[in-house]
Amino acid sequence: MEDLIGSFEKKDNVSLGKMLKEVENQTPLSLEILKLSSFRKGKAHIIGVTGPPGSGKSTLVGKMCKKLATMDLRIGVVCVDPTSPFTKGALLGDRIRMQELAKLPNVFIKSLATRGNLGGLASSTADIVQVLDAYEMDVILIETVGVGQIEFDVLGVADTVLLVSVPGLGDTLQTLKAGIMEIADIYVINQADRPGADESVKDLNLMVKESGKREWSPPIHKTVATQDSGIDELIHDITAHKKYLERSGLWKEKRQTRNVTRLYSMIESLLAQRVEDHINREESLKAKVQDVMKGERDPYTTSHEIVDRLIAKHNSYQYGG
Amino acid sequence: MQIKVVMAKLGLDIHWRGALVVSRMLRDEGMEVVYLGNQFPEQIVDAAIQEGADVIGLSTLGGNHLTLGPKVVQIAKEKGVDALVIMGGVIPEDDIPLLKEAGISEVFGPETRIESIASFIRSEVNQSIA
Ligand SMILES: Nc1nc2c(ncn2[C@@H]2O[C@H](COP(=O)(O)OP(=O)(O)O)[C@@H](O)[C@H]2O)c(=O)[nH]1
Ligand SMILES: [Mg+2]
Numbered sequence: 001m002e003d004l005i006g007s008f009e010k011k012d013n014v015s016l017g018k019m020l021k022e023v024e025n026q027t028p029l030s031l032e033i034l035k036l037s038s039f040r041k042g043k044a045h046i047i048g049v050t051g052p053p054g055s056g057k058s059t060l061v062g063k064m065c066k067k068l069a070t071m072d073l074r075i076g077v078v079c080v081d082p083t084s085p086f087t088k089g090a091l092l093g094d095r096i097r098m099q100e101l102a103k104l105p106n107v108f109i110k111s112l113a114t115r116g117n118l119g120g121l122a123s124s125t126a127d128i129v130q131v132l133d134a135y136e137m138d139v140i141l142i143e144t145v146g147v148g149q150i151e152f153d154v155l156g157v158a159d160t161v162l163l164v165s166v167p168g169l170g171d172t173l174q175t176l177k178a179g180i181m182e183i184a185d186i187y188v189i190n191q192a193d194r195p196g197a198d199e200s201v202k203d204l205n206l207m208v209k210e211s212g213k214r215e216w217s218p219p220i221h222k223t224v225a226t227q228d229s230g231i232d233e234l235i236h237d238i239t240a241h242k243k244y245l246e247r248s249g250l251w252k253e254k255r256q257t258r259n260v261t262r263l264y265s266m267i268e269s270l271l272a273q274r275v276e277d278h279i280n281r282e283e284s285l286k287a288k289v290q291d292v293m294k295g296e297r298d299p300y301t302t303s304h305e306i307v308d309r310l311i312a313k314h315n316s317y318q319y320g321g
Numbered sequence: 322m323q324i325k326v327v328m329a330k331l332g333l334d335i336h337w338r339g340a341l342v343v344s345r346m347l348r349d350e351g352m353e354v355v356y357l358g359n360q361f362p363e364q365i366v367d368a369a370i371q372e373g374a375d376v377i378g379l380s381t382l383g384g385n386h387l388t389l390g391p392k393v394v395q396i397a398k399e400k401g402v403d404a405l406v407i408m409g410g411v412i413p414e415d416d417i418p419l420l421k422e423a424g425i426s427e428v429f430g431p432e433t434r435i436e437s438i439a440s441f442i443r444s445e446v447n448q449s450i451a
Contacts, residue, residue: 014370014401021373025322088323089348092355095368099357102364108371111355115323 008036008134013108016135020110023127034127037134042255044076044133045242048158049143050151050183053083055164056190057143058097059225064141064238067231069104073139076132077101077109080125080144080154088116094143108132122153123265129157152183156261159254160241162234164188167196185218185241188234192222216244278310285309324446327374327404329357329365331381331389339410339431340380346435347378352442354378362392366400374404375446379425381410391423398424405445409433 007015023030049057058079065075079094090113101107110128114121125142132140142158144151155161163184187208189200204220219237223230245251279285285306291297326347330340344354355372357365369377377397379390386408394406408420409429417428426445429438 013367017370017373020371024325024373084348087348088351088353090353091344091348092353096356096358099360102360102367109368110371110373111353113353115353 008040011135013105016108016131019131020128023131024112024124026124030127033131037131040134040136041130042133044129044137044140045238046129046133046140046142046157046159047238048155048161049141049164050146050155050161051164051188051190052166052169053145055166055169056223056225057145057164058094060164060188060190060223060231061094061141061143062098062101063225063228063231064235065098065101065107066104067235068139069101069106073106074137075107076129076135076137076140077107078125078128078132078140078142079109079111080121080142081111081113082118082121082150082154083145084114084116086116090114108137118150121150122156123262125154126157126262155183157258159245159251160185160238162186162188162238164190165200166191167194167200169200185216186234186237187218187220188223189220190223190225192230193224193227197222215248216241275306275310279306322446323353324351324376324442325353325355325372325374326376326378326442327355327357327365327369327372328378329360329368329380331359331379332361332385333359340378343378343380343409343435343438347439347442350435350439352439362389362396365393366396366402369397369404370400370402375449376442377404377406379406379408381408381412383411383413386410386412387416387419390420390425394424403449405442405449407438407442409438 007019019033022033049061051057061077065077068075077098079092081090081092081094084090092111092113094111095109098109101109110132112121112125112128115124129140129142142154144154161183163186165188167189187204189197189204191197201220201222208218208220221230221234221237223234225231242251245254279289288297288302288306292299292302326344328340328344328347341356344356347354355368355374357368360368365377365379368374377393379386379393381390390406390408397404397406405426406424407427407429408425409431411431412420412428420428427441
């Protein structure tokens with residue numbers, strides 16, 4: 001325990017790596033690490049980078065880090081790979097595109113896989129980000145593939161979300177419009193060295209205009225990540241978005257909302273676990289579940305019965321009944 | 322427990338595909354493999370620290386293995402990383418004892434079956450936890 005507090009103070013990469021390993025493996029110690037870090041978090045600017053596979057997210061994250069590192073900032077990177085939802089194994093290759101960062105002492109990169117549990121990916125990402133935040137990283141970048149529900153959840157911890165696309169993907173974006181409009185704070189057309197970049201920018205511009213006037217109107221950037229082109233401008237707008245969040249009070253609000261969301265999701269999963277244990281302990285309840293399975297009993301009545309019974313039982317413990 | 326492997330090609334062996342092939346096979350064996358591409362010892366150890374690796378896999382076409390391999394072990398020790406270090410690729414038979422003496426846990430030739438690499442890793446990692 002004291003070792004743990006000590007390593008928060010030391011802030012060296014070796015102890016950070018060890019803590020993150022505990023958290024990633026959800027060891028008993030990880031709960032203590034998370035408890036401690038929850039009071040120390042809240043200062044880092046958390047940036048989500050999402051978009052289709054191959055659009056250049058890792059390359060772009062690498063170049064952004066390189067730039068941020070020259071600004072004397074401490075940077076954490078979390079590469080989240082939701083592509084292997086059903087197997088335990090994973091091949092995580094984002095670091096290959098970030099080789100330039102290997103010699104920078106102020107950049108710390110962590111790769112995360114689903115571990116066969118897609119549903120838990122968002123909370124494990126949030127846990128890792130929290131520890132990095134508590135370790136006083138100034139900026140934390142989260143890279144994740146795609147624009148589906150899982151990414152949406154994973155990016156729930158981000159203050160600023162970049163949607164990375166490539167020229168010619170306009171139609172794809174159109175079909176995903178509703179979700180994307182809500183999630184992206186900055187659009188990036190990467191691989192702008194390929195034909196059709198200007199058209200894509202024009203399309204996106206139209207989409208942003210159509211979505212109506214908002215306090216923060218998402219800017220659109222053209223980049224060529226492989227050639228380091230457009231990165232400075234991008235960072236400039238990321239910083240501008242942070243200032244906007246602070247000015248508008250959203251910076252604080254987002255953090256408070258996130259704290260409560262986390263609390264409720266923890267309550268939910270604890271409850272779900274308790275209910276399951278409860279059912280497994282009582283033969284009569286197991287029989288009811290069997291009946292629902294066969295379609296002989298309706299789930300509406302049964303779910304109420306089970307939950308009411310659990311709560312009644314709990315109350316009788318409470319009041320010594 | 323989920324086993325996490327950091328896999329790197331030692332130094333500048335750019336044309337060597339073995340590392341990627343082995344990485345894919347270890348993934349299919351249920352491990353998480355973080356692939357680094359070409360890296361030098363210091364950076365390989367740093368990546369292992371950041372990723373919380375249980376295993377460092379080094380791939381080499383030969384030539385640099387006697388200097389760079391032991392260097393990984395040495396730096397890992399200095400920095401307090403207790404990952405298993407294994408090596409694979411084209412390595413002369415005579416050098417294997419030298420590598421093992423330097424702290425490389427096992428050396429696998431190009432003909433090694435993936436099952437034996439995977440089972441070696443499993444038994445060593447489980448032993449170090451117990
Ligand atoms: N032509 C071109 N290729 C790029 C650019 N950015 C990245 N790439 C390449 O696109 C491929 C996928 O990049 P990667 O960063 O791994 O994409 P990710 O899957 O979105 O993380 C790699 O071969 C990169 O070298 C760019 O701006 N222009
Ligand atoms: Mg990537």
